[in-house]
Amino acid sequence: MIPDELLPRPFEGDAKEEVRAITKSSGTSFAAGMGILRRDRREAMHAVYAFCRVVDDIADGDADPGEKRAALEVWREEVELLYRGRPVSAVGQALLPTVAAYDLPKEEFLLLIDGMQTDADGPVVAPTRTELARYTRQVAGTVGMLSIRIFGAWKGEVSDRFALCLGDALQLTNIIRDVEEDAGIGRLYLPAELLEAEGVPHRPNAASSSPKLPAIRKTLGAEAEALYDEARLLAREHDRASLRPALMMMGAYEGYLLRMERGGWRLNPGTPLLSSREKLLRGLRYAFFGPGAPQAA
Numbered sequence: 001m002i003p004d005e006l007l008p009r010p011f012e013g014d015a016k017e018e019v020r021a022i023t024k025s026s027g028t029s030f031a032a033g034m035g036i037l038r039r040d041r042r043e044a045m046h047a048v049y050a051f052c053r054v055v056d057d058i059a060d061g062d063a064d065p066g067e068k069r070a071a072l073e074v075w076r077e078e079v080e081l082l083y084r085g086r087p088v089s090a091v092g093q094a095l096l097p098t099v100a101a102y103d104l105p106k107e108e109f110l111l112l113i114d115g116m117q118t119d120a121d122g123p124v125v126a127p128t129r130t131e132l133a134r135y136t137r138q139v140a141g142t143v144g145m146l147s148i149r150i151f152g153a154w155k156g157e158v159s160d161r162f163a164l165c166l167g168d169a170l171q172l173t174n175i176i177r178d179v180e181e182d183a184g185i186g187r188l189y190l191p192a193e194l195l196e197a198e199g200v201p202h203r204p205n206a207a208s209s210s211p212k213l214p215a216i217r218k219t220l221g222a223e224a225e226a227l228y229d230e231a232r233l234l235a236r237e238h239d240r241a242s243l244r245p246a247l248m249m250m251g252a253y254e255g256y257l258l259r260m261e262r263g264g265w266r267l268n269p270g271t272p273l274l275s276s277r278e279k280l281l282r283g284l285r286y287a288f289f290g291p292g293a294p295q296a297a
Contacts, residue, residue: 002063002071006054008078008089016043018090019050026053029252032283033245037151044102044150045245047094052112052143054091059116068120072113079109102149108142115139123186126202132191140167144246153242162234162243166250169227173253176217176224176260180269183208190216214265221257221265228254232291244287251286252279 011018023031023046034045058071082092082099083106098104115138118124127135144163148154175182175189182189183204195202198212207213231250235243252274259273267273274282 002058002061002067006058006061007071007074008087008092010088011090011093013090015090015093016046019043019046019094022046022050022053022091028053029279030245030249032280033248033287036244036248036287040101041150041152043094044098045147047091047098048104048143048146048150050091051095051109055113055116059119065121069117072117072120076110076113079106079113082106082109098150104146104149108145111138112142115142119187123188123204125186125188125204126190126192126195126207129191129193132189135189136168136171137164140171143167148243148246151242151245153238153246155238158234158237162231162238162246165227165234166231166246169224169231170249170253172220172224172227173257176220176265177256177267177273179213179217180208180267190220194219217260217265221261224257225254228257228291235291240290247286247291248283250291251282251284254286254291255279255282 020043023034026049028049030045030049034042034049037045055072055075058068058075061068063071078087078089078092081087082095085096087093087096095104099106115135118135118138124135141164144167145160148159148163153159179188179190186204188202188204188207190207192202194216195207198210198216200207200210200212200216207216228250235247240247255278256273260267
């Protein structure tokens with residue numbers, strides 16, 4: 001059964017407070033970046049993040065795939081109601097003024113649900129490069145495309161490219177970092193082509209314990225660093241102040257990547273790569289002094 005709180009039920013309370021509470025309780029790494037936004041933009045990000053959190057919780061929950069699919073379908077209907085001006089849920093009501101104020105594309109919300117559906121249908125195991133690119137666009141690119149508009153940084157195609165490039169970099173960093181954790185729930189996001197090139201089986205536990213894992217991480221790490229470099233160049237086409245929340249995320253996540261590289265791509269699961277203080281300091285450095293060249297973590 002899907003918990004009622006994950007479904008878009010009629011809501012008559014303070015929608016802004018509801019989505020703020022969802023964001024606060026999640027402990028998201030986006031919190032620091034949202035915290036430096038002015039109040040109206042911060043409230044808009046709370047609404048978008050709450051939507052992401054709710055559909056992600058459905059995908060990662062304990063319900064069976066059929067129940068998850070049904071619940072995500074209800075949220076698709078809520079998105080349609082939102083764009084007709086008649087949402088019923090707290091999240092939808094909080095999104096209503098946000099969608100109007102920042103001209104947020106409906107397609108991005110629906111794409112995000114598509115990505116959650118991929119996880120809900122069963123554990124992702126060794127996707128092809130094409131499948132991984134599609135999944136990353138759905139679960140990371142969508143958030144970037146929505147967020148950059150709320151930040152006030154959007155200026156057309158160059159901003160879309162920045163949002164998608166940084167989204168890809170962040171998601172690849174997550175995949176590289178979380179191989180062991182993902183294997184514990186039967187997932188393996190490392191691309192099939194890399195596994196096959198290293199002779200690693202398409203099995204989560206086998207891949208996570210393989211002596212070839214550092215080599216695979218190194219290859220993906222180089223791809224992620226190239227994406228961070230591209231995002232760095234695209235950031236120069238924007239007013240840095242408007243990109244500060246995104247640059248804070250970039251600073252922290254590029255720090256993860258550099259720390260993994262320094263450790264020879266061998267991780268100690270359960271041990272944080274960066275302390276909260278290190279993440280904050282790196283994020284603030286990128287946000288207020290620019291990303292520049294990557295600095296040692």
